Amino acid sequence: MHLIGGVEAGGTKFVCAIGTGPEDLERVSFPTTTPEETIGRAIDFFRERPRIDALGIASFGPVDLRPESATYGYITSTPKEGWSNTDIAGTLGRALAVPVTIDTDVNAAALAEARWGAAQGVSDVVYLTIGTGIGGGALVGGRLIHGLVHPEMGHMRIPHDRVVDPFAGSCVFHGDCLEGLAAGPAIEKRWGVTARELAPDHAAWRLEARYLAAGIANLVCTLSPQLILMGGGVMDQAHLFPLIREEMCEAVNGYVAIPEIGPPLLGSNTGVLGAIAAVGS
Amino acid sequence: MHLIGGVEAGGTKFVCAIGTGPEDLERVSFPTTTPEETIGRAIDFFRERPRIDALGIASFGPVDLRPESATYGYITSTPKEGWSNTDIAGTLGRALAVPVTIDTDVNAAALAEARWGAAQGVSDVVYLTIGTGIGGGALVGGRLIHGLVHPEMGHMRIPHDRVVDPFAGSCVFHGDCLEGLAAGPAIEKRWGVTARELAPDHAAWRLEARYLAAGIANLVCTLSPQLILMGGGVMDQAHLFPLIREEMCEAVNGYVAIPEIGPPLLGSNTGVLGAIAAVGS
Numbered sequence: 001m002h003l004i005g006g007v008e009a010g011g012t013k014f015v016c017a018i019g020t021g022p023e024d025l026e027r028v029s030f031p032t033t034t035p036e037e038t039i040g041r042a043i044d045f046f047r048e049r050p051r052i053d054a055l056g057i058a059s060f061g062p063v064d065l066r067p068e069s070a071t072y073g074y075i076t077s078t079p080k081e082g083w084s085n086t087d088i089a090g091t092l093g094r095a096l097a098v099p100v101t102i103d104t105d106v107n108a109a110a111l112a113e114a115r116w117g118a119a120q121g122v123s124d125v126v127y128l129t130i131g132t133g134i135g136g137g138a139l140v141g142g143r144l145i146h147g148l149v150h151p152e153m154g155h156m157r158i159p160h161d162r163v164v165d166p167f168a169g170s171c172v173f174h175g176d177c178l179e180g181l182a183a184g185p186a187i188e189k190r191w192g193v194t195a196r197e198l199a200p201d202h203a204a205w206r207l208e209a210r211y212l213a214a215g216i217a218n219l220v221c222t223l224s225p226q227l228i229l230m231g232g233g234v235m236d237q238a239h240l241f242p243l244i245r246e247e248m249c250e251a252v253n254g255y256v257a258i259p260e261i262g263p264p265l266l267g268s269n270t271g272v273l274g275a276i277a278a279v280g281s
Numbered sequence: 282m283h284l285i286g287g288v289e290a291g292g293t294k295f296v297c298a299i300g301t302g303p304e305d306l307e308r309v310s311f312p313t314t315t316p317e318e319t320i321g322r323a324i325d326f327f328r329e330r331p332r333i334d335a336l337g338i339a340s341f342g343p344v345d346l347r348p349e350s351a352t353y354g355y356i357t358s359t360p361k362e363g364w365s366n367t368d369i370a371g372t373l374g375r376a377l378a379v380p381v382t383i384d385t386d387v388n389a390a391a392l393a394e395a396r397w398g399a400a401q402g403v404s405d406v407v408y409l410t411i412g413t414g415i416g417g418g419a420l421v422g423g424r425l426i427h428g429l430v431h432p433e434m435g436h437m438r439i440p441h442d443r444v445v446d447p448f449a450g451s452c453v454f455h456g457d458c459l460e461g462l463a464a465g466p467a468i469e470k471r472w473g474v475t476a477r478e479l480a481p482d483h484a485a486w487r488l489e490a491r492y493l494a495a496g497i498a499n500l501v502c503t504l505s506p507q508l509i510l511m512g513g514g515v516m517d518q519a520h521l522f523p524l525i526r527e528e529m530c531e532a533v534n535g536y537v538a539i540p541e542i543g544p545p546l547l548g549s550n551t552g553v554l555g556a557i558a559a560v561g562s
Contacts, residue, residue, distance in 0.1 A: 145505060147504055
């Protein structure tokens with residue numbers, strides 16, 4: 001049997017694992033520091049264990065996913081300091097002498113949820129994470145979206161009523177795009193406290209649900225998914241789900257069918273499982 | 282060799298054709314009246330000609346595209362009078378005793394442009410039509426998006442600054458969705474004249490380009506296409522393309538790569554060619 005390794009390369013932590021699924025995962029995680037140190041620790045993890053036959057990487061982006069590109073497998077123009085133009089796939093692949101498959105963290109998460117989690121048997125699913133940023137991956141007809149680069153769903157433009165919500169938005173690129181209005185930092189800047197400190201009946205949540213519903217409505221209009229999974233720190237407030245479903249009905253107004261909307265199932269292993277699932281998918 | 286027939290079922294006209302591509306198309310078109318009369322004329326067209334082996338249909342929507350559904354191949358909840366719950370695929374298939382493939386007009390158009398038109402060799406392409414309404418179809422990794430129903434790209438929500446543009450929007454479902462702000466009827470209601478009557482330097486076009494760019498930016502964030510084709514009556518004003526490209530740069534602000542944006546190539550045959558292309562695709 002083939003032994004597969006997975007690396008979830010996150011902006012704050014790396015997760016490395018060997019296994020065939022959620023049941024037999026041997027994993028370790030450590031903070032993301034410099035590329036040399038962090039990728040070095042990942043290499044050490046695999047070198048100290050039985051030799052893997054292939055490696056999957058689920059990386060924060062933007063990542064170059066075009067196999068024909070000279071910078072295939074690079075983290076490209078990330079604002080994360082020191083990580084711009086990092087050949088993460090090449091470095092790991094050469095050090096471990098294994099073939100590498102790489103995708104975005106959120107595409108990989110969609111794949112993991114489809115294989116082992118909440119999206120089993122679903123051909124068209126969107127995985128959204130609402131945390132420090134907003135990111136999204138998706139399966140369309142059972143296959144991940146890549147295209148010119150890869151999706152950047154957090155940066156969609158949505159309606160923003162400045163009378164109701166004068167907050168200008170926190171995205172350094174776009175101000176009030178979806179991420180700029182609805183990611184964790186936007187909540188914190190708008191209300192002066194973190195999402196966790198806001199009571200469930202605070203007006204913040206209705207506004208949050210409205211913005212997320214606008215974003216999801218756009219995804220429904222474009223991808224027509226059967227299921228939308230929403231994870232990340234902000235979605236830990238489970239009372240957001242019914243609010244989002246209500247706001248979706250309002251946003252869509254009976255015109256298009258609303259898919260199921262719920263939490264992912266694989267928790268903190270979603271990313272690294274997605275990395276493993278990406279191998280040979 | 283197999284003989285393939287195609288039907289473009291549009292809201293204002295039907296196009297029927299037999300052929301293998303743009304070069305050898307035998308076609309006829311007639312106005313869309315009642316389902317009985319219109320589908321009847323399509324049946325007559327094919328019965329009067331050499332027997333086809335398969336039929337493709339490119340239909341206005343919503344259409345039920347789920348093969349497992351009891352209403353597969355029906356035009357479902359359309360506002361078009363008399364056409365709700367019309368079994369267009371079944372009626373044509375039974376009358377002509379041929380297998381039928383059906384898709385939306387815009388998905389079919391994307392397919393036709395990929396096979397014979399402006400999107401040859403492109404795996405990820407969006408086809409948008411901006412006319413009486415706004416519709417979109419797309420290939421993702423070379424395959425059409427279906428999902429729960431099918432895309433309804435015209436109904437995305439986008440920013441609408443009511444100070445700059447107090448027009449409330451013309452969509453009966455959503456008011457100021459993309460279609461409500463930027464389709465032909467919105468232009469006409471906002472400015473009191475049709476799109477064709479507005480001079481190329483009229484302020485209407487900058488506003489139109491801004492709305493279309495917002496919609497396209499959202500498609501780029503979601504689908505990451507290599508190419509966006511924009512057709513339909515409104516896009517006959519070719520001066521819109523450079524304005525849209527300018528507004529896209531503004532909307533995206535360097536964060537994501539902007540795909541090529543241009544007109545489709547197949548003109549009034551796009552739909553019926555897409556119907557033919559859909560067979561066996």
